[in-house]
Amino acid sequence: MSAFSTEERQLLDDSFNEYFRDNYGATHAVALARSGDPDGFGRKEWSDYADLGWLGLTLPEAAGGSEGGLTEAGIFFAAAGRYLAQEPLVQTLVLGAGSITRLGTPEQQKQLKEIAEGKLLVGFLHAELASGYDRSHVTTIAQPIEGGFRLTGEKAFAVGAHSADILIVSARIGDAAGPVGLFLVPADTDNMQFTVAPAIDGRRGAAVRFEDAELGKDALLGNNTEDRTLEIDTLLDHGTLAVCADALGAMVAATEITTEYLNTREQFGRKLADFQVLQHRVADMKVFCEEARVVIHAALTAVDEGAPDANLAIWRAKVQTARAARFIGGQGIQLHGGMGMTDEMPIGHYYKRLTMCEAMFGDAEWHLDRLASMTNMSVNGSAATGS
């Protein structure tokens, strides 16, 4: 599907990394996240991404995009995670633009151009207070009314929702047994109540309550009342894989800075890097990075090639990545010793980013449960290695 060659991907990767290395990193990320500014991320950076064409990376040509696949987006997210970029990239590009691309009417698709131009930030509100990671539990109701819908319900905390220009919100149409639709909800719609908070890694988000919020007829994505549960599942799977790529970047960085730290500090008259136990710990961190990289790559390829079991590949990638993230985040701090506990060292910020990545859109154990539910227990039922 993707027309990008290895060489083109390499060039992309180089330019992402060059940009973020020059413009981002823990200090900048923390400054943005803790600024008095209501966003907690960089508008300037967002407009840079647009100028550099990165917001259109996976969008259709008609929207000014370059029609890349999730792999190209993954390379972008990995670089963003590596330098702790704070902007809601996955939310806007994978979930937001992804929903519109997949489901939007031609009219609705016009918004993609605005996304590519950096004029439209998109939030995605699906999880609810009682859903947990379960993607089929929707109790928010979109009541059809004259000229549109009236939205009532409560959506759980989601990163990026606080600053989005439009929110894509799932709701059952009509009543509690109705089909699940996705609605384009301008953030300035009346009767919406935002509870804004930072997540554990400092990125902001919001929980949102809708109390008879009135939407126009064109708010329903695709303009028909088909049930979108499966589409949402796929979108969130793609979001999951995007978060894995983000985590991969953060793990590579955490391993690098830990290695550097051990190379510079001494204890008992020797460089920390000379202690065999610490060497082997770093080796394990490296191996986890490698494993995450290749398994994420395999899942991205499966998605972009339209493999029928791409979802399983994503779930496996999430299990592996989340476990790697826990190990690398934890050991990153451990190997820094007391210094690792300080707010001033970057490693803690990577730890928190990885904690967030572990949880987003379902953690390792939840995904393992999903895989277990699909596991073929009959003899000759092996599936993990493909054909």
Added chain:
Amino acid sequence: MSAFSTEERQLLDDSFNEYFRDNYGATHAVALARSGDPDGFGRKEWSDYADLGWLGLTLPEAAGGSEGGLTEAGIFFAAAGRYLAQEPLVQTLVLGAGSITRLGTPEQQKQLKEIAEGKLLVGFLHAELASGYDRSHVTTIAQPIEGGFRLTGEKAFAVGAHSADILIVSARIGDAAGPVGLFLVPADTDNMQFTVAPAIDGRRGAAVRFEDAELGKDALLGNNTEDRTLEIDTLLDHGTLAVCADALGAMVAATEITTEYLNTREQFGRKLADFQVLQHRVADMKVFCEEARVVIHAALTAVDEGAPDANLAIWRAKVQTARAARFIGGQGIQLHGGMGMTDEMPIGHYYKRLTMCEAMFGDAEWHLDRLASMTNMSVNGSAATGS
């Protein structure tokens, strides 16, 4: 309950260890196990145990025993495991004598004296081909007939069953819905078919098929048809804990010989013991030994004090011990390198003993499932730490 003081236990422990150190160990164990002799263990040793009063350690005074608790037996089994004793001690003392003590009629109890004197080896056959670790699944039938019972069914492989003088066999009385009774079956009863084999650790055992084997009236333990499922469960719990003690001895020995090995071998011009990674591995082995020791001790105390949740303490001990066994067995070989793979080094025999202990009467995961099924999920339901 137990009248043994710390000092008395210390003396017991000393004499057990002295005996086994002088008379046992890997070389002797292997020689016995692989001898052409049908037992594969030591009759001489068995008679020593009797002479030293150890077979009566936990038996009633009336049977010539010293009325010790499971704790005293545990100290014995730990010493036996430490030196790889091959005799079916747990089978005869805990399961065999245990069943008779708990359930036997005064007449049946007379056999305890023979056990104490070393004249009677007892096997215990409960698990069946389709039971797995599940203790409630019994399909063997004891059909009441004129003057006794007729036994039909098939019992799974059990260590020690090949050389037992009597077998204690569970069977449903009457039909598939009947109560489960325990039957004393002389090994020379007609219409029994033994399939003898060594277990992975070299100790022998047998699977036994009963095809209309005729038993006398007095074969039914307790001489009444009450259902014994709960009693069997308790007996097997005690057997489980006894096996944990056996494993503890083996783990302590495996850790010791591995430590010694590292202290004597060199690689890259340095003693293996000087490599930090190997040091820390030994530290982990030591910690696992300590944990197993204290958690087994806690369970033994719970049993001997008649604590109402003694069963939970045993299950926890088994989970912890089985995990420790897997780690210590595996790392014992690993730290020996290629030499650890040879039949001539003791470590492999400890590995196999520990593999056996891990499995006997239910492994870690099965016991964890049992614990999970009993877990209180309500708030303020913590149970692990007692009052």
Added chain:
Amino acid sequence: MFFNSSAHNPSLDEFREEVRAFCRKEISGDFGRKLELGQHLEKPEYDAWLKALAGRGWLAGNWPKEYGGLGWEPEQSAIFNDETARAGAPWLIPFGVTMVGPVIYTFGSEEQKKRFLPDIVANNLWWCQGYSEPGSGSDLASLRTAAVKGTDADGEHYIVNGQKTWTTLGHWGDWIFCLVRTDPDVKKQKGISFLLIDMKTPGVTVRKINTIDMGHHLNEVFFDNVRVPAENLVGEENKGWDYAKFLLGHERAGAAGVGKFTRYMDQLRAVLAITNEGGKPLSESPYFRRRIADLEVSIATLAALSEDQRTAFHAAGSPSLIGAGALKLRASELQQEILQTMTEVLGRHGLAYQTDALMAGWNGELIGPKESAGILYEQLIRRAATIYGGSSEIQRTIIAKSAFAG
């Protein structure tokens, strides 16, 4: 030998009940609410709690009677630690009562005992620990803060220069006990002394360290030509390392009550009960059910380790090195594991971390269970559990040394 005899001592049941009743009474109202939410306490709140304990004599309950203690047996100490932790009591600030106090009553002068011990027993002063330095973490003996002896018009004194770090709650400190280098020319352990320093002395500066939870608990303490009267030296000059090791043993003997773990499990069950997945409480999830069973195996093991260590300490008069190391290792690992499990639950609520909610009186809109911020704060700050007090790596080295020694 493998198994000691141990017996349940029913006479202590009454004491346990007494502690429970005390906790029920004291840990209530706004104070109880703060503790339940895991909010940060202010100094007056700690002081009130410690004063209440001191009022019962319990603060220094395990001290010898001659120094104002109650001469508790180890079992009593264990019950006290266990029950207060289980009730969610505030941290029993150890710097005075568990650390410097025993050093003073064991090695200090009569003068020092009279001057310092009553204030510790009554919680009149806030003590801090001055051990670690930048560059001397695990390798504590390499410390470089220098104390040079001299004499002036006011008498003998030391002039102290250098820096301490990781000083917990040092911003509330009245006094700090420090390891200082009094002889730079001998083997590093041999030139260290144990000095008591009034933090109001000119030249002492405290600077805060922000930690990854975004809170302020730790500090750096700088000493710039600080004049310390020679009478504030504890024991002999250059013997400080011995006192530090004594203190470590003493600390270990009382270590790791499992009450805290019971408390954690209560919290875990609470958040499981009120977190839903697919509309059903997570407490019905087979995964979490098995997870709890698994954690309870580890807690039972830890409880047994702790009990064994106490018995061994009682019997031998000193804790077993392997047992102490095992206890520190496992307690810290398990603490992190339970907190990770709670974080897994909170993942369902999006992991919002409302640090404002850690402040008393905040009444903004909460996201997720009311305990969320407290739990996430704890999960972050307890990453240090495997680092402080001898890192896991140091513990394994100590255990291995003991194992190879046979």
Added chain:
Amino acid sequence: MFFNSSAHNPSLDEFREEVRAFCRKEISGDFGRKLELGQHLEKPEYDAWLKALAGRGWLAGNWPKEYGGLGWEPEQSAIFNDETARAGAPWLIPFGVTMVGPVIYTFGSEEQKKRFLPDIVANNLWWCQGYSEPGSGSDLASLRTAAVKGTDADGEHYIVNGQKTWTTLGHWGDWIFCLVRTDPDVKKQKGISFLLIDMKTPGVTVRKINTIDMGHHLNEVFFDNVRVPAENLVGEENKGWDYAKFLLGHERAGAAGVGKFTRYMDQLRAVLAITNEGGKPLSESPYFRRRIADLEVSIATLAALSEDQRTAFHAAGSPSLIGAGALKLRASELQQEILQTMTEVLGRHGLAYQTDALMAGWNGELIGPKESAGILYEQLIRRAATIYGGSSEIQRTIIAKSAFAG
């Protein structure tokens, strides 16, 4: 860069089918049955299989065409390894075709190429590896078997004295390639040579080593004044260490097809299906269901590692050290983990280990599933997987070195 492009090559699907068909045909009857049961093969059985492969040119398929190979691309090798392993084919004895062969065609003389390569391609001789020595395990370069050069009536030769160990299937060996010390006075890596030795030469003694599975696979090989013609030296004297490292890289490039893991998982599913608990097949157990899902995550990861390593090798011409280390580490750990899981299942049958059942033709009464003995044998012998070919500890050291080098 994080992600390469990689593409599925449909032209290879045909080759995959061809290998499958071949395996279906060859692995059948009594031979197939033995393999299914995991019984020990005898030398004629190995030979028959290897000859069959040689008949297709597949034994040395990835050798250059000029030396009798088919010049396979790495993808083809991978498919071949994968499919044969998945079909449960016998071990592809690597000593000739994967190890000494490439050393000879890369560094050997024309004479040696002519003399040895055709026999390897056709599987006419049984080669063994003479690397490890007692005391030289992980620290291979410390080897001490000495080869002293001399001349006699029959010409230049080496006199070899010393001992090799862990020689797999050495009791069937015709030839052995050895690392020997030709210069004891230089840095240990510098004085090593690579020598080909006919095992029928007087002075060569093979002694069996019994392993923990109670089988005979390994041997010690003793050299007592063994005369080896100088023409059997490969390459230059004292350059043997370079050839050994080359061989290691070559070995790694073809390493760890995941076919074996598919095979294991088939076995695991098979024993789960026929093992009951409480009268119900274990394949219905939630624990084992989750366990399989978990193992499949690891297998998918391993497959991706292996694929990536192949791509990297293809692109760079040499395998990445970290990738190769990761692959060896994880493949060996995972192998042991799956075998432990199978052992967990067999625990339900009492863990009887009927070694007789590993011998062809045995028709005693089996206890447990028919695969039991084969699985337990495998579980025991594969404890060595984390030891041989560079132990897990060595792999981590290599990976760390590479990581710290940046």
